[in-house]
Amino acid sequence: MSKHITKIISTALVIMLVLGTAGCSQSTNKSKEFTPKYSSDTTYKLSVAGTYSNFESLESVFERFYTYYPNGEIVYTYLDDYSNTIGQALAGQEPPDIYVVQPWMYGDERFDPLFDGAEVLSDPELNINLDCIRQGLRWEMNDGEILALPVFATSxxxxxxxxxxxxxxxxxxxxxxxxxxxxxxxxxxxxxxxxxxxxxxxxxxxxxxxxxxxxxxxxxxxxxxxxxxxxxxxxxxxxxxxxxxxxxxxxxxxxxxxxxxxxxxxxxxxxxxxxxxxxxxxxxxxxxxxxxxxxxxxxxxxxxxxxxxxxxxxVAPSGDDGGYYMDSMSILFSVNKNSDSLDMTNEFIRFLTSEKELGLMAQEKRLITPTKDYSLDEVYASLSGFPEDRTVNFRDTEIxxxxxxxxxxxxxxxxxxxxxxxxxxxxxxxxxxx
Incomplete structure (x- = not known):
């Protein structure tokens, strides 16, 4: 089966991006080697929908995942007018397995289906390890559940x-x-x-x-x-x-x-x-x-x-004692809990969520990694170890x-x-x- 990314501008069909959270060592904060859960001859087809018209860094992750599971295909769909079409896609006959969410969507009733239909990634049974994600970017709901994983950060x-x-x-x-x-x-x-x-x-x-x-x-x-x-x-x-x-x-x-x-x-x-x-x-x-x-x-x-x-x-040095680092989310992935291919969707997320894979994605896109390790892209090396008392993340304010x-x-x-x-x-x- 061919491995490619399909880009479709559509207002009816939508397929969004997944939430990853695995592979980070809890004790050393370094990535564990990914160990496949299923047979290498497993067949599958997964769909990811998002807002980028060009998502080459995600394509690279697909290719690396294929080395473990070569008998499958992951298709990325770019959705034009995403805010108005993602809800239709999730309610459609072919909903995406993985889709993009952004913080500003939460609390807006138009996007309630995105969160209501999202898998709880922090469920221990999924064995998704969130420890590689910076604490300030771990988006916990009021009940402590995590429904979306940051893929890129910005500042x-x-x-x-x-x-x-x-x-x-x-x-x-x-x-x-x-x-x-x-x-x-x-x-x-x-x-x-x-x-x-x-x-x-x-x-x-x-x-x-x-x-x-x-x-x-x-x-x-x-x-x-x-x-x-x-x-x-x-x-x-x-x-x-x-x-x-x-x-x-x-x-x-x-x-x-x-x-x-x-x-x-x-x-x-x-x-x-x-x-x-x-x-x-x-x-x-x-x-x-x-x-x-x-x-x-x-x-x-x-x-x-x-x-x-x-x-x-x-960070721009605006303060008398130093600048202020806005540790902001850019793109997050959620998993459709009603996916027909939930096992392999979770397997892909488990593969994606590591300091290595998320770091490589961020490096190729040249956005900031959501993990604790900034070292993969020297452009952002100055952010490593930035003082917590001058860091502001999305949970610190609600402006x-x-x-x-x-x-x-x-x-x-x-x-x-x-x-x-x-x-x-x-x-x-x-x-x-x-």
Whole structure:
């Protein structure tokens, strides 16, 4: 039987991605060697549905699984308009064995079938070992059950041209004070805007990527403010003051030239990467999702091809004592508990969920691994051992999208001089709608 990935844009048929959780040693946090549970001549056909139109890293996992079970096929289906079609797929005559879920779906009644129909991956009888997953990314429901496994994680920070720092004999700054000092030295060395980024009112944009982690940390430290923030109570805007003030200080200090960013970076993804690959930007503010596009674009950049350089991803040093690491989920897999091929679906998940396999998937996609071992991709090596007291994960806060949009709009307004910090704080609840 042929092994391939079928990509289908459909609003009727949907097949989503599975949840993996096995193979991680509880005592050493290193992957155990996978031992097949069934005969190698077992025949099977599994279906996975998701949101990526191109999922090459998953295809690689399929191929490695075939070395243990060669007489089967796993088909991946890309579903267009996923939010509106995954429910139909699960209710259809050929529901997926594995499907993608994302944290924002939980609690929305439109997506209740995704969670109601998900297998409990933490069931001891499944023998799925979740220990390789970082504790902050283990998504336990209120009853302690785990219904979805993180496959990719992401964050916010900056791409750093390590060759520039080596050439100028500088260390990557860890605190905001060090950032300002480093930028002064870089400007003296001829780098007009040591920090750059997309001047957009979006998640990968300068304002959000740099300042939101500090905002989230403040909410984590005082959960009592969440209710008013989420309900857009004007007085809750005070929580934005410190991160917005720090963001304005980044601009006023000359670390970043907003006009230069606006003129040279047209969008918050491709243009960010291609501008960084020109090789003259020491630090590029962005999100981990932007970093995921770097590997494929290296060969598309004439400048990078001619003069390649080493680059890494770092947390932006926004705080006096250091930056804040947003350990965020990107994609999760759930298993259809009503799958006709549940045994082999679970076997695939057991194979997938190890530091090795999840790490390889993340490395190929160039997103952050959800496991405890960052070592497979050097780009993210700086995140290893990041201090817990400056880490924020999805369980630490419950900031709703309405509040997120307000902060993002406020950050954009402040760095572009459309609002002062005082004005943005006072206008909380009305900024995003302007």
């Amino acid at each position: 916010y920070g900056m791409l750093v041209n390590m060759d520039i720092f080596e050439k100028e004999n500088l260390e990557v700054p860890k605190t905001f004070g060090e950032l300002k000092e480093t930028c002064e030295k870089l400007k003296a060395a001829g780098y007009a805007s040591p920090v750059m980024g997309a001047d957009t009112n979006t998640t990968p944009g300068i304002g959000y990527s740099f300042a939101y982690p500090m905002f989230a940390k403040k909410v984590k430290d005082d959960r009592s403010v969440e209710g008013d923030l989420n309900n857009l109570v004007p007085s809750a805007g005070e929580v934005m003051r410190e991160p917005l003030t720090r963001l304005k200080e980044l601009v006023d200090s000359g670390c970043i030239d907003i006009d230069k960013c606006k003129a040279e970076i047209e969008d918050d993804y491709n243009a960010v990467i291609m501008r960084f690959f020109e090789g003259d930007v020491p630090m590029m503010i962005c999100s981990g999702d932007v970093v995921s596009g770097t590997k494929k674009r290296e060969s598309k950049s004439e400048a990078f091809t001619a003069n390649p350089f080493k680059y890494d991803f770092y 709703l999208d309405t509040a997120v949009k307000e902060f993002r709009a406020a950050a954009y307004a402040v760095i572009n001089g459309e609002m002062t910090v005082d004005e943005a704080v006072a206008a909380y609840g009305t900024i995003a709608g302007k």
